[in-house]
Amino acid sequence: MEILRTGIVEDEPETREGLSFLLNHAPGFECRHVYDSVEAALAHIDRDPPQVLLLDIGLPGVDGIEGTRLLRQRLPNLAIIILTVFRDEDRVFRAICAGACGYLLKTSGPERILAAIREVAAGGAAMSPEIAVRVMDLLRKEPESRPAGPGDLSPQERRLLKLLAEGHQNKTAAVELGISIHTVGFHLRSIYGKLHVHTRAEAVARAMRDRLI
DSSP states (O other): OOEEEEEEEOHHHHHHHHHHHHHSSSSTTEEEEEESHHHHHHTTTTTSSSSSSEEEESSSOOOOOHHHHHHHOOOOOOOEEEOOOOOGGGHHHHHTTTOEEEEEEEOOOOOHHHHHHHHTTTTTEOOOOOOHHHHHHHHHOOOOOOOOOOTOOOHHHHHHHHHHTTTTHHHHHHHTTSOOOHHHHHHHHHHHHTTTSSSSHHHHHHHTTTOOO
16 A cells, blocks of 8 residues: 655644544554644755645744745645644635645544545545635625636636536536546546646636636
8 A cells, every 4th residue: 555655744643643543543544744834844945845734824933824825835746735723714715826735624524534534635635615615705705806817717617617616626616517437537637627636626726816707
């Protein structure tokens, strides 16, 4: 079994220790990097870097938004999942624009956390539907700005992006659209090329930012 290398940046000791215990006792996972700050992570994460990092957004010092940008600069292939609470939807959106692959509520159960890590390690995105809805609500309340060009997105691609923004995974999006999961993958590759992004989370962030959905 391939072992997924993970890491944690979380300043709350109880949460940090709970996540570390979960990852080191779940089959197929290991957690070698556990830090209480972005500064500590930057100092040591280059040594046998993780594939997926769980990153608290509300850290003292360098916060999760700036931390996402700095860590992705250092390790471009690092997949970052933001850990958040309900009141953080604005910062979550900015973290995704900075390069995060997804976001989870801190109250997410163990199976949801492990599934999210597997999802982003495979190149997908992990999004708590509750937070996705609140981010969309936040964007709807903002003053209208000049819409960006559509990037030649097809109606089907726009519908797919909207479903992903609402928290759907590839399988459930395929069901909603009445297409196969392989066709979803084809549309995603097309979307990445048209929007000049590399991950599903970046595509959703770009689409929301530019009012494409």
